[in-house]
Amino acid sequence: MEENVGIMKKTVYSAVQPTGSLTIGNFVGAIRNWLRLQNEYDCYFAIADLHAITVRQEPAELRRRTLELAALYLACGIDPEKCALYVQSHVSAHAELCWILNTLTYVGEASRMTQFKDKSQKHADNINMGLMDYPVLMAADILLYQTDFVPVGADQKQHVELSRDLAERFNGRYGETFKVPEPLIVKGEARICSLQDPAKKMSKSDENPNASVFLSDDRDTVIRKFKRAVTDSDNRIVCSEEKPGISNLLNIYCAFSGHTMSEAEASFSGMGYGDFKLAVGEVVADVLAPIQAEQKRLLADKKYLTEVLQGGAERAFKTARRTLSKVCRKVGFYRE
Numbered sequence: 085m086e087e088n089v090g091i092m093k094k095t096v097y098s099a100v101q102p103t104g105s106l107t108i109g110n111f112v113g114a115i116r117n118w119l120r121l122q123n124e125y126d127c128y129f130a131i132a133d134l135h136a137i138t139v140r141q142e143p144a145e146l147r148r149r150t151l152e153l154a155a156l157y158l159a160c161g162i163d164p165e166k167c168a169l170y171v172q173s174h175v176s177a178h179a180e181l182c183w184i185l186n187t188l189t190y191v192g193e194a195s196r197m198t199q200f201k202d203k204s205q206k207h208a209d210n211i212n213m214g215l216m217d218y219p220v221l222m223a224a225d226i227l228l229y230q231t232d233f234v235p236v237g238a239d240q241k242q243h244v245e246l247s248r249d250l251a252e253r254f255n256g257r258y259g260e261t262f263k264v265p266e267p268l269i270v271k272g273e274a275r276i277c278s279l280q281d282p283a284k285k286m287s288k289s290d291e292n293p294n295a296s297v298f299l300s301d302d303r304d305t306v307i308r309k310f311k312r313a314v315t316d317s318d319n320r321i322v323c324s325e326e327k328p329g330i331s332n333l334l335n336i337y338c339a340f341s342g343h344t345m346s347e348a349e350a351s352f353s354g355m356g357y358g359d360f361k362l363a364v365g366e367v368v369a370d371v372l373a374p375i376q377a378e379q380k381r382l383l384a385d386k387k388y389l390t391e392v393l394q395g396g397a398e399r400a401f402k403t404a405r406r407t408l409s410k411v412c413r414k415v416g417f418y419r420e
């Protein structure tokens with residue numbers, strides 16, 4: 085039985101767009117979970133550049149961010165031996181399956197997606213077909229790999245639901261072809277909130293530059309942002325619903341130091357808010373520093389990065405091609 089273990093592994097698929105800078109919220113909520121998942125599952129992690137161009141991108145910047153994101157993943161500990169780390173546009177099967185799935189997607193259902201409606205408002209001068217097609221492309225991403233689990237944040241759950249619907253619809257019409265994927269909402273995941281408004285999730289696109297701590301922020305910036313974090317007029321350092329600012333800082337402290345909440349509360353008891361905020365900033369900066377150094381080192385080694393991404397794309401393509409050719413046969417495309 086031992087040698088069958090590899091074959092039995094379930095598949096995990098996730099992707100991130102190479103737009104904007106990642107925050108410590110993305111680090112704790114997404115990247116760090118991927119590190120755990122890569123040991124247990126057959127993982128595909130993509131850099132979603134096809135999705136990125138659904139809003140206007142500066143070409144040179146898109147190219148730069150794609151490489152930076154790849155280097156960041158590797159610097160955080162994503163192991164290219166364990167998973168397929170690749171650029172979405174390097175595997176043309178994504179666009180091809182998307183086309184086929186488009187013919188099963190109703191304009192009504194696509195136009196009702198929450199994120200499409202939000203983005204249409206935000207980019208009112210560029211409501212292009214790709215923006216509406218975004219979740220269908222995401223379904224193609226996921227279904228190509230016969231994915232079991234899709235680790236995503238709550239904002240992407242509706243898109244995973246659509247992937248399920250499309251998988252079932254295709255299977256119903258053409259016969260069993262796709263595995264029906266499930267969203268993977270990791271338990272115990274710390275929700276990291278804005279430092280300026282702890283009622284809101286920390287976001288990479290917040291207009292307030294002090295609201296989010298980016299993985300690319302240097303030590304002084306990290307510490308300055310924590311110093312400016314909103315707290316309250318009380319001076320007790322405890323985690324409670326009435327103290328959202330302090331609770332958020334404590335959560336961040338725990339996520340970055342590995343301490344439990346009660347350990348953190350005990351060690352800060354009696355301390356002033358100023359010193360507490362400094363301690364949180366320092367622990368975050370200490371975790372980020374080696375990652376940033378490694379990312380920088382990797383970015384200077386283009387040859388290695390290119391090799392990793394090529395290897396990832398080849399590995400992804402092998403699986404994707406198998407699914408796509410099955411799909412093409414099922415829909416009736418003539419094949420020898």
Ligand code: TRP
Pocket residue numbers: 097098099100101132135221222225226234235236240
């Ligand atoms: N839409 C996702 C996001 O912005 C990125 C993404 C693209 C994705 N394709 C995916 C996530 C497939 C999970 C699975 O967060």
